[in-house]
Amino acid sequence: MQGDAYLKCINPQCGIEYPIEYTSVQCEKGHLLDVKYKNKPSPELKEVFYKRRNSEGSIFNESGVWRFRELLNFCQIDTENIEECSKYLVSLDGAEGRQSKPYHMSKAADFIGIPNENLWLQPEGYNPSGSFKDNGMATAVTHAKMTGAKKIVCASTGNTSASAGMFAANEGINCDVYIPAGQIAPGKLSQAYQFGAQIVEVDGNFDDALKQSLDDAQNHDGYTVNSVNPFRIEGQKTIPFRALEYLNWEAPDWLVYPGGALGNISSCGKALMELHEWGWIKKIPRIAVINSEGASTLSDLYNGKFENEKLRWNDGNPNIELISRYYDHLDKEGLRPKTKATAIQIGRPANILKGLRALEFTNGVATTVSDSEMLDGMSVVGLNGFDCEMASGATVVGIKKLINEGVIKNDDVVVGILTGRQKDAMIPVDYHRNSENEFAIPPKN
Numbered sequence: 001m002q003g004d005a006y007l008k009c010i011n012p013q014c015g016i017e018y019p020i021e022y023t024s025v026q027c028e029k030g031h032l033l034d035v036k037y038k039n040k041p042s043p044e045l046k047e048v049f050y051k052r053r054n055s056e057g058s059i060f061n062e063s064g065v066w067r068f069r070e071l072l073n074f075c076q077i078d079t080e081n082i083e084e085c086s087k088y089l090v091s092l093d094g095a096e097g098r099q100s101k102p103y104h105m106s107k108a109a110d111f112i113g114i115p116n117e118n119l120w121l122q123p124e125g126y127n128p129s130g131s132f133k134d135n136g137m138a139t140a141v142t143h144a145k146m147t148g149a150k151k152i153v154c155a156s157t158g159n160t161s162a163s164a165g166m167f168a169a170n171e172g173i174n175c176d177v178y179i180p181a182g183q184i185a186p187g188k189l190s191q192a193y194q195f196g197a198q199i200v201e202v203d204g205n206f207d208d209a210l211k212q213s214l215d216d217a218q219n220h221d222g223y224t225v226n227s228v229n230p231f232r233i234e235g236q237k238t239i240p241f242r243a244l245e246y247l248n249w250e251a252p253d254w255l256v257y258p259g260g261a262l263g264n265i266s267s268c269g270k271a272l273m274e275l276h277e278w279g280w281i282k283k284i285p286r287i288a289v290i291n292s293e294g295a296s297t298l299s300d301l302y303n304g305k306f307e308n309e310k311l312r313w314n315d316g317n318p319n320i321e322l323i324s325r326y327y328d329h330l331d332k333e334g335l336r337p338k339t340k341a342t343a344i345q346i347g348r349p350a351n352i353l354k355g356l357r358a359l360e361f362t363n364g365v366a367t368t369v370s371d372s373e374m375l376d377g378m379s380v381v382g383l384n385g386f387d388c389e390m391a392s393g394a395t396v397v398g399i400k401k402l403i404n405e406g407v408i409k410n411d412d413v414v415v416g417i418l419t420g421r422q423k424d425a426m427i428p429v430d431y432h433r434n435s436e437n438e439f440a441i442p443p444k445n
């Protein structure tokens with residue numbers, strides 16, 4: 001297996017390759033990287049993964065990430081050797097991804113207008129730090145450890161910092177969290193503080209904080225764990241792996257995600273490309289990305305709402321200038337991403353190119369929903385006994401919108417990803433106090 005995994009630039013005209021120990025998140029020309037594997041894992045592993053659900057005392061079988069370790073074996077280790085796994089693989093005692101799988105939620109299905117048996121919703125909020133980020137943080141911190149990093153670094157306003165802080169505390173390494181000064185409510189960083197992360201305040205907006213975190217990581221021996229890190233993408237592949245496994249590897253018609261930095265879309269697309277190439281799935285599910293109306297970069301560009309050109313991956317030749325002009329236009333008009341669903345309040349999605357590649361491979365779609373729609377989506381999930389954050393509500397109302405538009409057919413099988421758990425206690429309280437909201441149950445006196 002040695003020498004099986006390597007890094008490769010995603011730009012087909014560039015395509016520079018690097019050894020797996022390489023720690024920069026870009027090629028030398030500034031393009032994003034993919035983790036690549038030379039081997040072709042056998043579909044017989046499906047049986048192995050299924051058997052590991054009875055963990056027999058191994059945290060690497062218990063983990064919803066490392067249960068699929070042969071499909072993310074960038075450490076190039078003997079995956080059956082538990083001692084070797086313990087030396088390399090980073091895990092929160094097997095808890096990452098352990099509780100996430102797809103469920104039927106009848107009240108959400110009624111609200112959407114889809115037969116209950118055709119709708120699956122997968123809560124990723126039931127991860128130890130409360131969001132899907134733990135899937136990718138397990139793999140990113142594994143790579144950090146493999147390369148001897150003493151400090152992990154991220155820019156974040158919430159979920160990423162919570163996950164990074166938790167993993168860093170568990171591994172006994174340092175964690176720096178970059179935030180735009182004065183723009184983040186302290187409560188959103190409470191988990192990062194709790195786990196002992198160092199908060200670094202940066203003058204400017206989130207993009208400035210990310211830029212400084214990337215510069216500091218490079219200049220001061222930090223290891224970046226934002227989703228531009230290709231190893232984050234590897235761990236997040238297990239979100240669709242688990243969904244597919246619970247559907248007996250029969251691909252659904254749709255996989256639906258909220259769209260923020262587009263790391264999830266990128267990883268879902270990569271997972272499907274690999275499974276298809278390896279002969280594990282024949283049918284390719286379509287990906288639907290649901291942006292907030294107030295942070296709709298992907299939807300605007302993909303649907304040709306800017307300069308009437310539909311931005312596409314175009315076999316690796318996307319119109320980069322169109323993206324630059326769109327960002328210039330946002331700056332010139334003073335348009336800042338604005339939604340109460342802060343997890344997807346992102347104007348410049350760092351993974352937009354990988355996201356476009358995923359949409360091209362899966363014949364995907366992108367659309368937008370409003371804040372009040374997201375709140376309804378979030379609330380109807382709650383009525384099924386599941387807790388999710390506002391951004392996850394985008395998945396539910398996005399499916400509803402696409403069914404109403406006839407894009408998703410009524411008999412299609414749909415898997416929607418609920419990305420995180422509620423971390424802003426006042427959002428549901430305010431929603432339910434207003435009797436005009438569709439699912440509100442106002443307090444009585």
Ligand SMILES: [Zn+2]
Nearest residue numbers: 009014027031
């Ligand atoms: Zn390159």
